[in-house]
Amino acid sequence: MIIEINDLVKRYGKLTALNHFNLQVKKGDILGLLGPNGCGKSTAIHCMLSLLTYDKGEVKLFGEHMSPTRYDLKKRIGIVPQEVAVFDELNVIDNIDYYCGLYITDKTTRKQYVSEVINLVGLEDFTTFTPKKLSGGLKRRLNIACGIVHKPELIFLDEPTVAVDPQSRNKILDSIKELNRQGATIVYTTHYMEEVEQLCNNIVIVEKGQVIAEGSKEQLKGLIKVNEKIVIEIPDFPSAIKEQLLQLTGIIDITYDNVFVTLNTEKSKTVFTQVLHILEKNQIAFGNFYTQQPTLNDVFLEITGRELRD
Ligand SMILES: Nc1ncnc2c1ncn2[C@@H]1O[C@H](COP(=O)(O)OP(=O)(O)OP(=O)(O)O)[C@@H](O)[C@H]1O
Ligand SMILES: [Mg+2]
Structure with missing residues (x-):
């Protein structure tokens, strides 16, 4: 050493x-x-x-x-x-x-x-x-x-x-x-x-x-629950749909900033198609969507409960 x-x-x-x-x-x-x-x-x-x-x-x-x-x-x-x-x-x-x-x-x-x-x-x-x-x-x-x-x-x-x-x-x-x-x-x-x-x-x-x-x-990224974030642009996101999405296994939580819905997932691959399916079935209009790998900030956030950059 x-x-x-x-x-x-x-x-x-x-x-x-x-x-x-x-x-x-x-x-x-x-x-x-x-x-x-x-x-x-x-x-x-x-x-x-x-x-x-x-x-x-x-x-x-x-x-x-x-x-x-x-x-x-x-x-x-x-x-x-x-x-x-x-x-x-x-x-x-x-x-x-x-x-x-x-x-x-x-x-x-x-x-x-x-x-x-x-x-x-x-x-x-x-x-x-x-x-x-x-x-x-x-x-x-x-x-x-x-x-x-x-x-x-x-x-x-x-x-x-x-x-x-x-x-x-x-x-x-x-x-x-x-x-x-x-x-x-x-x-x-x-x-x-x-x-x-x-x-x-x-x-x-x-x-x-x-x-x-x-x-x-x-x-370090393996230590935390969050696997991947799914981000979807949804201009109008009803809370009933949020509740329905939260029922899917593998979704940890969902946040909405009035433009983008962010879903923290455990196993994104299987969840992604199910999420899109629910949106389509309920005729929810959505724009861009992408997935994001976890960052070290997510690791810090999950362990300490606060952001690395404060
Ligand atoms: N000479 C000192 N006297 C009293 N307190 C100090 C002194 N030097 C540092 N501290 C305090 O000790 C803690 C650790 O400080 P330190 O400078 O090691 O942090 P750091 O991680 O290097 O921060 P930064 O990213 O701002 O450089 C802080 O709360 C700081 O205010
Ligand atoms: Mg320093």
């Missing part, structure tokens, strides 16, 4: 930010820590890295006990913090070179690593810019470059795509996949479920400082 966290408890005064938090990350994983604002993602990362003290529990990185003085372990780790942390007075290349120099002393290697990471995050055209001349997305890419330039084996990225344009977002996600292909283990926090679905082989859903579910996206 690259990361093993056992029973971590972290309190800020009366607030319990991590409440018996457990985590295991294997070599080569891209682990997604998914959860709403304030659920404890950043706190978990800071505790793992000994940047914060904690009240209880144990953190092992690379099989060894992590503590503030384990510089040998820290050297093998890259951190991309949630808040951009670069020097305003240094340009792009000097910022990256500074961070590289913290770990890499050989001049030729250092030069090569700096140039490689600039290509990886796509900052070739901006090397002489100071951070304040960069757009939000480019600044984020610089933040990433600074955190990973020394080619760490384990990389923590804390919400690296918040408020960035789609082009930078795609570039960032591609860079992370490439780092993983080159052998790095990744821990990625976000509250965007689409990103973890696209990027992560293992997903940990965090709520109120606890891990509430874990697995691949398929495994």
